[in-house]
Amino acid sequence: MSAEAQGHATGVEPSGEFGVFVFLVSEGLLFSALILGYLVARLAPGADFAAGSRELSLPLGTLNTAVLLSSSFCIALATIWGSERSRWARLAALATVALGIVFLCIKGYEYFEEAQKGLLPFRDMSDRYPKAEPQHLRLFFDVYLALTGTHALHVISGIGLVGGIALFWRRLARPAHTLKLAALYWHFIDVIWVFLFPLLYLAR
Amino acid sequence: MxxxxxxxxxxxxxxxxxxxxxxxxxxxxxxxxxxxxxxxxxxxxxxxxxxxHLRRSGLLVSLTVAVLLFWICLMYGLTLNDYFTR
Known part of the structure; x- marks a missing residue:
């Protein structure tokens, strides 16, 4: 099928947008399954997820959410400016990458703090919480690491994608269009965090 | 936008x-x-x-998102009904 004929009479421009959404559906199902694992663990009898959640840093989690929301705003601006062929598009894409790196740094610092407290990774915490049924806290932190770790891997690939487009802007045939498709992925990562943040940090 | x-x-x-x-x-x-x-x-x-841009997306993209929501409902519905009916 020729590129022009693709998406004919479906309301979709032959743009790759549909392909990106199909990919995002598979990604959505991956995270849905992980979050379902979280819910099943949380609903298990005796599981004390509130105790685990209280061990996380709410200020850092909130800050990180704000950083990721700002990065989504940045890449939204980049797509608007890209469609207007403004030179600001590339700068806004670079700012998005910078905010993504800030997000990872804060997340990394949180992991570091939790490791200092003996909560990560995969530690037996019976010495630290002799009375508080540590296996339930352990369960929370295993799920926490799986969810935030998978999300962080997606942020890293998003940084590579958007950063690559910004760096090779002049060599791309349709940079603004490629950026628009990458922006869909970036917004998707943001949506996932929007659900992870209350599940992990606000279950107090 | x-x-x-x-x-x-x-x-x-x-x-x-x-x-x-x-x-x-x-x-x-x-x-x-x-x-x-x-x-x-x-x-x-x-x-x-x-x-x-889902507000202005075509039928195919809306359908794709609807499929995601459908599968999520199925996955969560079938799993969690076990927990809530015990």
């Missing part, structure tokens, strides 16, 4: 974030989880509708 729409969405997202964090300091029991879920859905809808 205009810059104005993007800016309003961004401000809305930050306000929703403030609301959901503030609500954790008010003990409401199961109400806290409900507020958090409602705010998360509202934020996701804002990002999807405005930033991801």
């Amino acid at each position: 205009t810059i104005r729409a993007a800016l309003l969405t961004y401000v809305g997202l930050l306000l929703l974030l403030a609301l959901t964090v503030a609500s954790t300091f008010v003990p409401l029991g199961a109400g806290n989880s409900l507020i958090n879920l409602a705010v998360a859905v509202a934020k996701a809808a804002l990002i999807g509708m405005v930033f991801m």
Whole structure:
């Protein structure tokens, strides 16, 4: 099928947008399954997820959410400016990458703090919480690491994608269009965090 | 999407974030989880509708998103009904 004929009479421009959404559906199902694992663990009898959640840093989690929301705003601006062929598009894409790196740094610092407290990774915490049924806290932190770790891997690939487009802007045939498709992925990562943040940090 | 729409969405997202964090300091029991879920859905809808252009997307893309929601309902419905009917 020729590129022009693709998406004919479906309301979709032959743009790759549909392909990106199909990919995002598979990604959505991956995270849905992980979050379902979280819910099943949380609903298990005796599981004390509130105790685990209280061990996380709410200020850092909130800050990180704000950083990721700002990065989504940045890449939204980049797509608007890209469609207007403004030179600001590339700068806004670079700012998005910078905010993504800030997000990872804060997340990394949180992991570091939790490791200092003996909560990560995969530690037996019976010495630290002799009375508080540590296996339930352990369960929370295993799920926490799986969810935030998978999300962080997606942020890293998003940084590579958007950063690559910004760096090779002049060599791309349709940079603004490629950026628009990458922006869909970036917004998707943001949506996932929007659900992870209350599940992990606000279950107090 | 205009810059104005993007800016309003961004401000809305930050306000929703403030609301959901503030609500954790008010003990409401199961109400806290409900507020958090409602705010998360509202934020996701804002990002999807405005930033991801779902408001103006064609039938095929809307259908793709509907398929995702359908599979999620199936996966969560079949798994969680076991927990809630024990």
